[in-house]
């Protein structure tokens with residue numbers, strides 16, 4: 001399971017010339033050292049490159065071709081044994097690679113099989129096929145381009161004529177931060193312990209299940225299969241979310257094997273939640289191995305997933321001092337307005353998390369519940385993505401009314417989490433008389449809140465292009 005990590009996805013495409021010169025010098029140094037036979041590794045813009053488990057004459061060298069594109073070459077120097085290149089791409093800091101978009105090609109453009117572990121997609125092992133000594137490691141730009149959030153100022157309206165200020169709230173209902181509580185591996189104690197205890201609080205959990213059918217030749221019956229009807233009943237109640245943890249939690253070998261493991265679990269979840277958005281979280285599982293020529297993005301796009309393999313804090317008791325650690329990280333996330341993710345395995349005495357510790361963590365959540373949006377991982381991912389793709393535009397206004405447009409560029413079949421719009425109006429406006437209508441004239445219910453003695457209203461709007469009309473009635 002992954003330790004908590006922070007990942008700043010800096011994807012600046014600017015390259016200054018001194019950086020380029022430094023890079024060339026570094027490359028030269030590494031190549032010289034490599035040719036001198038002293039090192040079998042290279043480090044390029046934070047990417048660590050070496051020969052895997054190797055002692056011998058062969059050397060590896062690398063050079064940067066452009067942003068997110070490396071050429072890696074091996075000089076066998078007489079070595080006849082098969083060689084494998086190990087590459088660790090930077091996954092934090094300014095040089096962070098978008099590892100879900102990375103593929104490895106030979107010089108004729110054919111995809112090479114890359115081995116990775118389920119939750120560390122930035123670490124790659126590339127076994128070199130016979131006759132191949134050079135490969136290209138590159139991030140493939142998604143078909144709809146690299147994610148580019150709308151600037152914060154485009155999500156705000158400040159209008160003098162009406163005295164109205166509006167913004168798209170950072171999180172649903174204007175909460176300060178978001179919290180997802182995840183449960184991995186479809187263990188039966190999640191049905192008997194986690195669900196009832198979550199329900200005592202009214203909190204939503206995300207259940208990362210392994211719903212694969214028993215496999216021929218395997219004597220292992222899955223936890224999920226033994227409790228299939230209970231999982232189905234849980235899905236029917238609809239108060240929790242399901243996510244893909246692969247069909248069998250055993251990895252997948254080759255493109256077809258990986259696709260089968262992801263696809264089977266995705267379809268099982270869609271069958272559990274008919275009529276719902278197909279968008280769910282994917283986490284391929286700690287300790288699993290996956291071999292594929294494709295990018296992870298290929299599978300994410302095909303099965304309507306988003307990558308949920310990083311940035312989560314493990315709550316297993318074996319990590320030590322979990323409850324106090326959680327209190328601290330939740331507080332940090334509240335202060336910074338961020339999405340706090342935690343995950344559990346088995347709940348119960350003598351299991352990965354004791355019931356007492358699980359309850360103690362939920363009591364901490366309870367104390368902060370007014371400030372927190374406690375939701376499923378897909379709910380939170382949707383809100384975040386939608387907000388990043390939205391803007392508000394003032395169409396017209398006077399001192400008693402205002403018309404604005406919400407613009408939202410997402411696939412509305414998948415992204416169905418309403419956005420919260422927060423509006424502060426002039427002190428002279430009587431809040432009881434404010435009416436918000438959509439283009440069809442339907443009145444949108446608004447929640448009244450008080451922030452620093454100003455009149456503030458919140459209302460929810462689906463993430464799609466629409467005009468809204470706000471008026472101070474008489």
Ligand SMILES: [Zn+2]
Pocket residue numbers: 184185245249285286
């Ligand atoms: Zn797992």
